[in-house]
Amino acid sequence: RNNIIYGWFNGVLFLTTTGVKYNNSNISGNVIYDIFDDGIELEEIVHGVRVYDNNVTSTFQTISLSPANSSTKTSLIYNNVFIANRTVWATGSTFWEASAFKIIKTGGTSIDNFNITHNTIFGRGIYAQGMANSQHNTVWKDNIFYSLDQTIIRVSGLSSDNVFYDYNLYFRNDSGVLFDDWNNDAGATYTSLALARASGDWDGTWDNSSVNQNPLFIDFANGDYKPQNIAITCLMSSTGSYVGALPCSGSDSESPTYTVFTNNASVTDTGATSIVNFS
Numbered sequence: 001r002n003n004i005i006y007g008w009f010n011g012v013l014f015l016t017t018t019g020v021k022y023n024n025s026n027i028s029g030n031v032i033y034d035i036f037d038d039g040i041e042l043e044e045i046v047h048g049v050r051v052y053d054n055n056v057t058s059t060f061q062t063i064s065l066s067p068a069n070s071s072t073k074t075s076l077i078y079n080n081v082f083i084a085n086r087t088v089w090a091t092g093s094t095f096w097e098a099s100a101f102k103i104i105k106t107g108g109t110s111i112d113n114f115n116i117t118h119n120t121i122f123g124r125g126i127y128a129q130g131m132a133n134s135q136h137n138t139v140w141k142d143n144i145f146y147s148l149d150q151t152i153i154r155v156s157g158l159s160s161d162n163v164f165y166d167y168n169l170y171f172r173n174d175s176g177v178l179f180d181d182w183n184n185d186a187g188a189t190y191t192s193l194a195l196a197r198a199s200g201d202w203d204g205t206w207d208n209s210s211v212n213q214n215p216l217f218i219d220f221a222n223g224d225y226k227p228q229n230i231a232i233t234c235l236m237s238s239t240g241s242y243v244g245a246l247p248c249s250g251s252d253s254e255s256p257t258y259t260v261f262t263n264n265a266s267v268t269d270t271g272a273t274s275i276v277n278f279s
Contacts, residue, residue, distance in 0.1 A: 002030065003031070004031045005034060006036060006092040010041055012041065013041045016043075024049070032056045033055075036060060037088075038059065039054075039061065040054065040064070044109065047119050048072075058086050059086055060099075062098075063110045064104075065102070065103050066102055067106050067110050069113075069268075070113040074117075076117075077114060077117075077119065082100040083122045084165050097124060099124040099154075100122065101126045103245050104134075116141075117140075119143045119144070120245040124154060126153045128155030129154075132185040133157075138164045140164070140235045142243045142244075144245075146171050146217075151180045153179045157275070158184075159205065159206060164206065167238045169215055170210065171213060175236050177192075178190055178196075183201040194212065210245075211232060213231075213232055216230070218232040229249050229250045247254065
């Protein structure tokens with residue numbers, strides 16, 4: 001908690017391939033930057049992990065879930081600023097683009113049982129490398145997905161696998177593809193949320209309250225990721241407040257409260273983060 005981490009191959013790594021789980025661990029309040037690969041990495045078995053109030057910039061992948069099986073207790077990722085703005089040289093003249101959420105299915109194991117809410121996500125937001133059934137029992141709500149010229153979601157997972165999206169703000173600054181494999185693992189692409197919801201891939205529930213608009217950040221280029229107070233961003237969340245990790249500039253918005261219900265218990269947490277830009 002509350003560390004400044006920079007200059008390593010990975011920032012924070014939780015990894016186990018045995019039955020041992022990372023039980024109820026917290027990764028919070030960290031500033032992570034100048035990381036060659038993953039800012040935060042959760043693999044393979046987790047149990048009730050909470051990742052919140054982190055500022056992750058200048059990394060190849062801001063957070064890796066490749067895979068992360070949390071089926072025994074819901075894990076939470078919330079109130080983070082994830083800025084995927086680093087390219088990595090591969091070979092010759094080939095460079096790989098960064099992504100915020102790296103989701104890789106290994107064998108028959110996908111990511112399972114995560115609530116991902118109130119994050120500000122820049123760049124290629126979700127990247128699952130074209131893998132089918134990459135997510136199960138995962139909720140994406142109240143997030144800002146913002147990109148200059150990259151696909152926001154590359155393989156969303158499927159509603160039939162209990163994956164759900166709503167109350168998110170999506171914006172790509174050019175006219176390129178917004179979603180690639182949206183509720184469809186067969187390659188369908190859409191340049192707007194309206195086109196996705198008008199398609200046969202829409203299940204009738206996804207993104208009913210989401211919008212496809214500019215979040216109007218105060219000064220994105222210089223690391224001020226708060227939306228302007230005039231933006232729709234400030235009132236569109238599932239609780240009638242702001243979406244993303246940060247309250248709107250000049251607002252008195254209270255910190256969002258998260259309650260996650262499991263089979264026999266619930267977890268509630270409140271808090272917003274202050275972000276320092278080290279990119």
